[in-house]
Amino acid sequence: MKVWKLLFIGILAVPCYLNALSTTDNPPVSIIGKEGSFSRISEMIGAYARVSIGLYILGELIEPSSPNLAIAGYMNINETIVDAWLRVDGKEAVTVVNGITRAAGNGTKGIQVDDYLDRITAFEKIFTEIVNGPPIPSNSELERMGQIIDGFKQASDVSIARLTSLEKEIKAAMEMSYVNFSVSTEIDEFRRVNKIAIYAMEQYPGEVKSVTEKLKKFDGILNFTDIYGPIQKRITKYDEYLTQSNTNLNISNLATVQKIFSKSSDYQVASKIAESLKTLTLLDETSSLGRIWAEVFKNDFTELEVLKQDLDSPLLKNTLNKGEDLEVLKKVMNPIFDIGKIVSGFWTDSDAIFRDIDFKEQANIIQQLLTNMAEVSNLEKSVAAVSSMLKLKNISKELDDFKTNYDKINLDGFLKQSQIVDKLNETHKYAYEVNIHIPHWISVVEEAERTKSLNNYKEASNSDKYEKFKNDHPLSTILANYGEAVKDIRITFSSNINFPNSQVNAMFAMATSLNKTMEENEKSLAEVKAALNFIKISQKGENCAHFVSKIGTLEKIMDEKRKQLDTEREKLKDSPDAEFYKEVVKLNRGFNVKAKLVAGSNLFKIFDKIVRDTKFDNFFEAGDVLYKKIQEVPFSNKNRFKLILKMKKLQTIKSRYEELKQEILLRKHRYNNVPMENLIQLRWLIENLYELPNPELKVEEWKQFAGLESLKNNTSGGNELANFEKAIEGISDLDFAEYQKNVPNTYANLRALIRFHNAILATEKVSSKTFWDWNHQWIEIVGFVAITLILNALAYGGAALYIRKKNVTPEELAKRKERKKLEEKEESEEKAKNKTDPNSKAKEKKGTTTNVKARR
Numbered sequence: 001m002k003v004w005k006l007l008f009i010g011i012l013a014v015p016c017y018l019n020a021l022s023t024t025d026n027p028p029v030s031i032i033g034k035e036g037s038f039s040r041i042s043e044m045i046g047a048y049a050r051v052s053i054g055l056y057i058l059g060e061l062i063e064p065s066s067p068n069l070a071i072a073g074y075m076n077i078n079e080t081i082v083d084a085w086l087r088v089d090g091k092e093a094v095t096v097v098n099g100i101t102r103a104a105g106n107g108t109k110g111i112q113v114d115d116y117l118d119r120i121t122a123f124e125k126i127f128t129e130i131v132n133g134p135p136i137p138s139n140s141e142l143e144r145m146g147q148i149i150d151g152f153k154q155a156s157d158v159s160i161a162r163l164t165s166l167e168k169e170i171k172a173a174m175e176m177s178y179v180n181f182s183v184s185t186e187i188d189e190f191r192r193v194n195k196i197a198i199y200a201m202e203q204y205p206g207e208v209k210s211v212t213e214k215l216k217k218f219d220g221i222l223n224f225t226d227i228y229g230p231i232q233k234r235i236t237k238y239d240e241y242l243t244q245s246n247t248n249l250n251i252s253n254l255a256t257v258q259k260i261f262s263k264s265s266d267y268q269v270a271s272k273i274a275e276s277l278k279t280l281t282l283l284d285e286t287s288s289l290g291r292i293w294a295e296v297f298k299n300d301f302t303e304l305e306v307l308k309q310d311l312d313s314p315l316l317k318n319t320l321n322k323g324e325d326l327e328v329l330k331k332v333m334n335p336i337f338d339i340g341k342i343v344s345g346f347w348t349d350s351d352a353i354f355r356d357i358d359f360k361e362q363a364n365i366i367q368q369l370l371t372n373m374a375e376v377s378n379l380e381k382s383v384a385a386v387s388s389m390l391k392l393k394n395i396s397k398e399l400d401d402f403k404t405n406y407d408k409i410n411l412d413g414f415l416k417q418s419q420i421v422d423k424l425n426e427t428h429k430y431a432y433e434v435n436i437h438i439p440h441w442i443s444v445v446e447e448a449e450r451t452k453s454l455n456n457y458k459e460a461s462n463s464d465k466y467e468k469f470k471n472d473h474p475l476s477t478i479l480a481n482y483g484e485a486v487k488d489i490r491i492t493f494s495s496n497i498n499f500p501n502s503q504v505n506a507m508f509a510m511a512t513s514l515n516k517t518m519e520e521n522e523k524s525l526a527e528v529k530a531a532l533n534f535i536k537i538s539q540k541g542e543n544c545a546h547f548v549s550k551i552g553t554l555e556k557i558m559d560e561k562r563k564q565l566d567t568e569r570e571k572l573k574d575s576p577d578a579e580f581y582k583e584v585v586k587l588n589r590g591f592n593v594k595a596k597l598v599a600g601s602n603l604f605k606i607f608d609k610i611v612r613d614t615k616f617d618n619f620f621e622a623g624d625v626l627y628k629k630i631q632e633v634p635f636s637n638k639n640r641f642k643l644i645l646k647m648k649k650l651q652t653i654k655s656r657y658e659e660l661k662q663e664i665l666l667r668k669h670r671y672n673n674v675p676m677e678n679l680i681q682l683r684w685l686i687e688n689l690y691e692l693p694n695p696e697l698k699v700e701e702w703k704q705f706a707g708l709e710s711l712k713n714n715t716s717g718g719n720e721l722a723n724f725e726k727a728i729e730g731i732s733d734l735d736f737a738e739y740q741k742n743v744p745n746t747y748a749n750l751r752a753l754i755r756f757h758n759a760i761l762a763t764e765k766v767s768s769k770t771f772w773d774w775n776h777q778w779i780e781i782v783g784f785v786a787i788t789l790i791l792n793a794l795a796y797g798g799a800a801l802y803i804r805k806k807n808v809t810p811e812e813l814a815k816r817k818e819r820k821k822l823e824e825k826e827e828s829e830e831k832a833k834n835k836t837d838p839n840s841k842a843k844e845k846k847g848t849t850t851n852v853k854a855r856r
Contacts, residue, residue, distance in 0.1 A: 038608035038668065042601050044319060044676050045686070047310040049597035051329070052753055054307050058336045059588035062572050062581045071565075074343040076292055077283070084276030085350075086562065090552030096270045097544050100369050103260050111253060111539075113532040119245060120529060123390050126241040131515045134230040134645050136508065142501055145227045148220040149499070152490045158214045158483050163207050164476045166200040170434075170469045173197030174461040181452035194445045201434050201441065211479050212421060218486050219418055224411060226648075228499060229641040231507050232406045235399050238510075242392060250387075251532075254380055261376040261531060271374040274367040280350075281360040304340045307333075319677045320757055328764045329757060332580045335572060342564045349557045353550050362547035368537050375530035382524035382531075389521045392514075399510070402503040409497070411635040414489050417482040419632060424475065437465045583759045591752040599742035600686035606736060607664045615730035620654040622720075622727040623647070629720045630711075639710035646705055656695040657734065663692055686746040689739075697734035 053073065060070035068086060072079040137145075172193050179190045225232075251257060310316050311330050317323055353359055441460070448457040460466065468474065518525075572581065587593070610616060627647040633640045671679060679685055705711065706725045715721045 037672070038604045038611065038664075040676065041671065041679060041685075042604035042608060044315055044680065045597055045604060046601035047313060047316045048320075048680075048750070048753065049594060049601050050307045050310050051316070051333075052593040052597055054304075054333050054336050055584055055753075055756075056588055056594050058333060058581070059584045061335065061339060061569055063585045065588075071343055071346060072292070074340060075347060078292060080272070081276040081279050084273040085280060085346075086558050087273055088277070088551055088555050088558060090548075090555045092270070093548050093551040096267065096370070097366065097548050099263075100267065100366070100373060101538075101544065103263075103373070103538075111251065111257060111535055113251070113535050116251060117529070117532050117536070119390055120386070120525070120532075122241055122244055126237050126392075127514060127518055129237040130234045130511050131518070133234055136230050136504060136511075137227045139501065141227055142499075142504060144220075145224065146499070148218075148223075149493055152218065152221065152486075152493045155218070155486070155490060157487060158211060160211055160476050160480050160483065163204075163211055163479065166204045166207060167469060167474045167476050169200040170197045170204065170466075171474075174466050174470050176454070177458070179448070179454060181449065187449070190449075191445075194441075198438055198441060201438050205433070205435050208475060208479075212424070215479065215482050215486060216418075216421065218414075218489070221489060222411065222415060222418065224409060225635060225641050226644070228402075228406060229645070231399075231504060232403060233641065234507060234511075235395060235403045238392070238395055239403075242394065245390060245392070251383060254383060257531065257535070258379045260534075261373065261379055264373050264376045267370050267374045271367075271370040274363065274370045278363050278367040281354045281363055283354070304337050308337065315676065319680045320754065322677075328580075328760050331764075332577065332584065332760055335568075335575075339565065339568045342561065342568060345564075346558070346561050349561070350554055353554055356546075356550065358546045359550045362542070362544045365537065365542045366544055366547060369534060372530040372534035372537070376527050376534070379527065379531050382527040385521050385524040386528045389517055389525070396506050396510070398503050398506040402499065402506075405497045405499065409489075409492060411489065414485040415635055417478075417485040420478060421482050424478065434465070440465070579763050580760050583756055583763065587752060587756045591749045593749040593753050595742045596686070596746040596749050599739040600689065600746060603686075603689050603736055603739050603743070606734070607667075609732075610661055610664055610734075611668055615727070616657060616734065619724075619727040619731050620650075620657065622724040623650045623654065626715065626720045626724045627651070629715050629718060633714045637714060639714060643711060643714065650702070653695045653697050656693040657697070659693045660695060680750070683747045686743050686750075690741075690743045692740070694737050694740060695734045696737070697731075699728060699731060699733050702728050 057070050057073040060066075060073060064070065066079060068082040069079050071086075072082040075082065173196075176190065176193065180186045181190075311326050311333070314323075317326060320326065321329075444457055444460045448454055461470070575581070627650070630640075630643045630647055633643065703725075706721065706728060712721065
């Protein structure tokens with residue numbers, strides 16, 4: 001029974017042992033110091049983005065979805081540019097250039113196109129002004145302005161008689177120069193005048209406030225130009241166009257010109273190639289032109305060295321692989337670094353051609369000629385349609401009446417007086433607080449009676465508290481002037497000047513009609529512009545031989561590099577790492593990881609700049625100061641409306657910026673000191689950036705605005721504009737709409753990248769297993785069971801012998817002792833006999849042994 005217990009204990013030990021083999025300690029969570037800063041988050045997401053870009057390039061090398069996407073990915077430029085670049089053909093270039101220059105040289109001499117092009121430019125300008133100009137007011141805004149105008153017509157004069165009376169009563173006390181305190185009547189008069197003055201002081205601030213409020217309610221008329229200005233501006237521009245376009249337009253020898261474009265369809269492909277070649281000549285000059293991974297890499301091209309650094313960085317190791325080295329990911333991505341050396345040759349070997357000044361100039365000419373040539377199909381029909389479109393009808397009577405009435409309204413005087421009143425609290429502060437000085441004046445009066453002297457009394461009346469009551473231009477005069485300005489505007493509006501909604505509707509109708517006309521003739525307009533520009537360029541007679549010769553050289557470079565690339569691609573098909581590449585292709589086909597992570601990284605980079613720098617705040621503060629200055633420009637100044645409108649746009653941008661900054665600061669507080677491995681797991685880390693307000697701030701737009709002569713002329717005499725220009729230099733664009741549209745569904749794509757990494761780790765683990773790795777647990781089980789059985793058998797045998805020995809009787813023990821003595825005696829006799837007979841020694845020994853054994 002004991003034996004079976006031992007066997008049972010041994011079998012129970014097996015699963016316990018296996019469980020111990022499979023148990024591992026949980027890896028420690030990495031702590032990366034101070035985390036959660038926007039720059040650090042941007043860096044982390046940027047590393048993930050660069051990895052996803054590398055995998056995308058690798059996937060296109062393995063299983064291309066389009067022939068040249070891998071090359072485009074390496075070079076960080078649009079695929080269409082690469083397509084055209086790799087399609088260059090020296091012989092075809094000769095044919096195209098000869099054909100285009102031959103066409104340009106036939107029939108274009110003597111044709112005048114400038115007047116027609118100028119008319120088209122003027123028409124496009126008026127179209128933009130009317131259809132896409134400042135917003136036309138809504139009905140609610142028109143109703144409010146109508147109520148303000150009616151208020152002017154019905155308003156009575158604002159009386160300032162009481163205010164004037166109070167000022168006189170205060171002034172009478174301030175101007176007392178002599179009192180004979182020995183005469184009771186004079187003392188009584190002194191007391192009476194000051195009693196009245198003190199009461200006037202009590203009433204004065206309230207009366208000032210009452211009169212000011214009655215007058216300031218008319219300030220709503222200052223929005224008159226904001227409401228009706230957009231309509232007036234459109235009408236003015238329309239009239240200007242009608243004045244300029246009163247001459248007939250025609251193109252001489254139109255039938256001859258049409259023949260030039262008879263084979264325009266032959267140049268469609270060449271036009272696209274020329275456009276791409278022109279772009280390539282500009283890549284070093286325009287950083288964003290044609291780029292696809294904007295700002296994720298340090299320079300414009302995909303830097304593979306940066307990606308190598310990412311794969312070794314603690315940031316990526318900690319967040320993607322629990323602090324472990326990314327050896328498997330490096331192994332999978334290694335081909336892109338080797339092949340990248342070949343692809344870089346596409347650019348480095350071609351760079352000298354694209355930087356060649358003559359090549360760039362001639363490429364620009366060829367591109368313009370080909371682009372314009374390719375757009376023309378039926379010139380005669382298009383010219384007829386455009387010529388008709390350019391002849392606009394006269395403006396309607398309703399809009400003409402509107403313009404007449406608008407021009408009668410002059411708000412300059414009213415604006416000036418309104419601005420003066422706005423500054424009263426600064427320039428006439430005593431008027432708003434004279435009542436708080438009553439205790440002081442009472443003490444001055446009492447002191448004069450007690451000392452019977454007006455010395456201190458006169459000194460006090462000349463102080464800042466009371467001095468302005470004594471001058472010839474008290475507050476009542478200023479408010480009276482304001483009242484006169486209100487009266488002038490009221491008289492203007494009372495002469496049957498109306499601004500009904502029908503005039504606004506007429507403007508809407510005109511804008512709608514013009515937009516419809518443009519839509520119907522858009523293709524014809526583009527065709528006519530292309531033909532006229534082709535003629536204008538071709539009349540310069542440029543020679544493009546240098547361009548053709550360089551195209552031939554470029555073709556040879558492309559052929560050589562393409563062969564090298566194709567050879568390396570073929571090697572990938574037979575690679576021992578093919579199982580890994582299947583996972584790469586699966587990731588690329590199912591998700592768009594790269595674009596979303598690029599967007600997230602760039603957005604956090606922008607947010608970091610906002611919270612760490614005050615330059616944007618300084619810019620908007622300078623804008624506020626400049627806006628106040630512009631508001632002082634007279635209404636009669638034709639540039640006022642345009643300047644005010646622009647500054648209102650800046651106010652809208654500022655409002656969005658402040659809302660954005662508030663949201664950013666909330667996130668900064670939320671993410672501060674949170675480990676990166678936790679942040680990368682947040683679903684909304686990137687996705688909810690889609691909801692943030694976009695300021696849509698374009699630096700170049702405000703640089704151009706600050707450079708306007710009209711702005712300089714109307715803001716002279718101060719440093720407001722200079723400060724604004726200085727503030728612009730410290731900021732960058734703040735318009736991230738392109739990034740925001742990519743961030744939805746980022747989390748799912750990021751999780752796909754993480755799942756990809758887990759999949760390649762699993763693949764690596766499977767491929768590296770030996771026979772022992774695959775079967776060691778079963779071997780260990782069998783071995784352990786066998787050892788257990790052997791040990792149990794030994795234990796059983798030992799136990800059986802022990803038990804047998806323990807159970808023997810005394811009689812049997814005595815027999816055993818007797819038998820043993822007999823055997824020993826026989827052995828001793830045999831030994832003695834063998835000593836005397838050596839020949840029979842062996843035989844006897846054998847017999848003796850046999851006898852002994854038999855007895856045993």
